[in-house]
Amino acid sequence: xxxxxxxxxxxxxxxxxxxxxxxxxxxxxxxxxxxxxxxxxxxxxxxxxxxxxxxxxxxxxxxxxxxxxxxxxxxxxxxxxxxxxxxxxxxxxxxxxxxxxxxxxxxxxxxxxxxxxxxxxxxxxxxxxxxxxxxxxxxxxxxxxx
Amino acid sequence: xxxxxxxxxxxxxxxxxxxxxxxxxxxxxxxxxxxxxxxxxxxxxxxxxxxxxxxxxxxxxxxxxxxxxxxxxxxxxxxxxxxxxxxxxxxxxxxxxxxxxxxxxxxxxxxxxxxxxxxxxxxxxxxxxxxxxxxxxxxxxxxxxxxxxxxxxxxxxxxxxxxxxxxxxxxxxxxxxxxxxxxxxxxxxxxxxxxxxxxxxxxxxxxxxxxxxxxxxxxxxxxxxxxxxxxxxxxxxxxxxxxxxxxxxxxxxxxxxxxxxxxxxxxxxxxxxxxxxxxxxxxxxxxxxxxxxxxxxxxxxxxxxxxxxxxxxxxxxxxxxxxxxxxxxx
Numbered sequence: 001x002x003x004x005x006x007x008x009x010x011x012x013x014x015x016x017x018x019x020x021x022x023x024x025x026x027x028x029x030x031x032x033x034x035x036x037x038x039x040x041x042x043x044x045x046x047x048x049x050x051x052x053x054x055x056x057x058x059x060x061x062x063x064x065x066x067x068x069x070x071x072x073x074x075x076x077x078x079x080x081x082x083x084x085x086x087x088x089x090x091x092x093x094x095x096x097x098x099x100x101x102x103x104x105x106x107x108x109x110x111x112x113x114x115x116x117x118x119x120x121x122x123x124x125x126x127x128x129x130x131x132x133x134x135x136x137x138x139x140x141x142x143x144x145x146x
Numbered sequence: 147x148x149x150x151x152x153x154x155x156x157x158x159x160x161x162x163x164x165x166x167x168x169x170x171x172x173x174x175x176x177x178x179x180x181x182x183x184x185x186x187x188x189x190x191x192x193x194x195x196x197x198x199x200x201x202x203x204x205x206x207x208x209x210x211x212x213x214x215x216x217x218x219x220x221x222x223x224x225x226x227x228x229x230x231x232x233x234x235x236x237x238x239x240x241x242x243x244x245x246x247x248x249x250x251x252x253x254x255x256x257x258x259x260x261x262x263x264x265x266x267x268x269x270x271x272x273x274x275x276x277x278x279x280x281x282x283x284x285x286x287x288x289x290x291x292x293x294x295x296x297x298x299x300x301x302x303x304x305x306x307x308x309x310x311x312x313x314x315x316x317x318x319x320x321x322x323x324x325x326x327x328x329x330x331x332x333x334x335x336x337x338x339x340x341x342x343x344x345x346x347x348x349x350x351x352x353x354x355x356x357x358x359x360x361x362x363x364x365x366x367x368x369x370x371x372x373x374x375x376x377x378x379x380x381x382x383x384x385x386x387x388x389x390x391x392x393x394x395x396x397x398x399x400x401x402x403x404x405x406x407x408x409x410x411x412x413x414x415x416x417x418x419x420x421x422x423x424x425x426x427x428x429x430x431x432x433x434x435x436x437x438x439x440x441x442x443x444x445x446x447x448x449x450x451x452x453x454x455x456x457x458x459x460x461x462x463x464x465x466x467x468x469x470x471x472x473x474x475x476x
Contacts, residue, residue, distance in 0.1 A: 007457060014442065021191045021441040031194045 041121035048099040049108060050120040051092075051141045060141060061114040064092040068108035068117060076101045077108060092138060099125065100133030165257035169246040177390040178208040184390075184436050191440040218379035223286060226376065230284030235377065235384035238277035242391045244270040249398050250324045252408045252420035263324040264316065267399055268309065271354065274392065275301040278363065278373050281385070285376040293372025296447060297363035300353060303454035304360075308350035310462035311343040314469040315403050328407030335411070337404040342465045344404040346458055348431070351396035353454075355389065357435055359442035360450060397431035398424070405431075 032039055041047075051060035064081020076098040081090045109117045127133065182197065182205060189196025197204030222231055248263035250256045260266060275298055282294020316322060318340075319330040330336075337344040353360035364372030374385045401407060405427045408420030415423065445453070 017441045018437060021437060024193055025187070025190045025437075027193055029190065029193055029195050033195075 041123060043121070045119070045121050045123070046104050046106070047120040047122035047125070048097060048102060048135055049117050049137070050122075050144070051095070051137055052116045052118045053141070053145070054116075060092075061116040062092040062095070063090045063114060064095075065090075065113060067111050067113060071107045071111045073105060073107065074101050074103050095137040096134055097137060098134050100130055162257070165247070169243060169257070173243055173246065173391045173394075174387065176394050177387040178212065180390040180393065180432060181208045181211075181386070183433070184439075187433065187436045188440050191437075212383060215380050215383040220379045220381060221376075223376050226286045227284040230280050231376075234277055234281035234284055235381040237280060238274060239384045239388045239391075241270040241273040241277070242388050242395060245395045245399070248324055249395070250328055250402060250407055251424050253325070255421060256325060259323060259325050261321070261323045264312065264322040264327070264399075267395070268312070271392070271395065272301075272305065274354075274388070281377070282373040285373070287376050289369045289371075290373050290375045293363045293369045293375070296369075297356060297373060299447075300356075300360065300363065300450060303451050304350045304353040304458070307346050307454060307458035307462040308354060310459070310466050311340075311346040311350070312403060314340055314343045314462075314466045317466070317469050317473055324402050324407075328402055328409060331406040332409050332413050335404065335406040335409075340404065340465070340469070342461060343469075344400070346462050346465070347400055347403065348434075349458065350454075351400060352435055352438060353450075355392045355396055355435075357389075357393065358439035359445050361439075361444060362447055362450060393432055393435055394428065397428045397435065400431055401427040 051062055053060060062079075062081075064079055066079065069077045069079055078094075078096045079092055080094040082093045083090050104119075106119070109119065125133075185207075186196040186204075188194075197207040200206040200210050222228060245267040247257045248260055248266050250259070250263075256263070278297045279294045282290040282292075282297070285291070315327065315336055318336070319327050321327060321330075356363050363369075364374070369375070374382055377385060401424060406423075408424045410416050410418065410423055
């Protein structure tokens, strides 16, 4: 009797398997046609850092204090500020980060006294030269405004 | 023009020539379509898209692939048996075209409705095994030879239940003529009265065409590509075309034997022409074979042989004996 039971049980398991695959057949595909369609990146994604835009001023709050530059364990941040005589505040003019050496530890974001740094969702970072990893965040900030 | 057509088709030789040209074109287009379908089915079962770049829905992808294969160099290994190596792809492709002569696409469409139609189909599909053995032996490659040996063992094991299940239908209709078998099913299809034979036929047909889960002769993970490891360019292409044409042929035979060929369900044709019924049923079965491939993992070799000798053959024999007894009683 075990002979027929084996056949029936085995056959039923095969039917179950077919049921699983036919359900997949009607499911919408998950493949994204990459260069033509792009995915919305999750906010928790860590790209290189960027200057946060605040809605009240429409600008960032970076005062070029240099905390991020000093705290960075990889030493990839270099920035330069200039005093705005009229407003009597210091403003950043150059903010360079060598992303090819960045370990994405996030210490700069945490230590920023003005809380004006955040991780961007930039992911298309492949380039031809190692110097292409150097990003000017001020320029990036101005371009992203457009 | 109509007069010329009538003259050509009325003539026996003319009908044969036109028929052969149609068969050649149909088998090529069918194979190209099936490769595309296989990739689409595979894609969607794995929640992917499948080919979509070349042509609408990627339909021209396989044609472009075929052109690429034609353009490739034909490499013959140094120590291969030259003659066998060259004739193997031809020998594998030509026999799969022969069954098209007797396949009853519709009431008036079998090219030559022989009274031994079923016999022609199965005798020529057996040559396929010889061609695979020649290909494996002629390549002088251990993987190719192993694949060929496995293929022969598998085909011998599965040919028996296949023919036994077909025989139970032949016992019911008392004819080997394809069109007579279809006409016998005008009121009900035979898979309703012969479900075990239909199932055994379909399982064995999958094994005969070396399709997954019975694709151990070309098991990629163990044997590179099995018997066609050493073949390149269009020689490989012929093996590929033969495989897909073979799939179509076994499904067409299954349609003829068990699904009523060109007839509609229970004799209602619903105004749909016979050839549409026939092709729809055949492609449905082809889809099921593809569905098998993307569902079931490959069998181990001993499981494969055990399954045939311990399950399929006894069941097919019992089915045949019961069929014979019932026919005698009625």
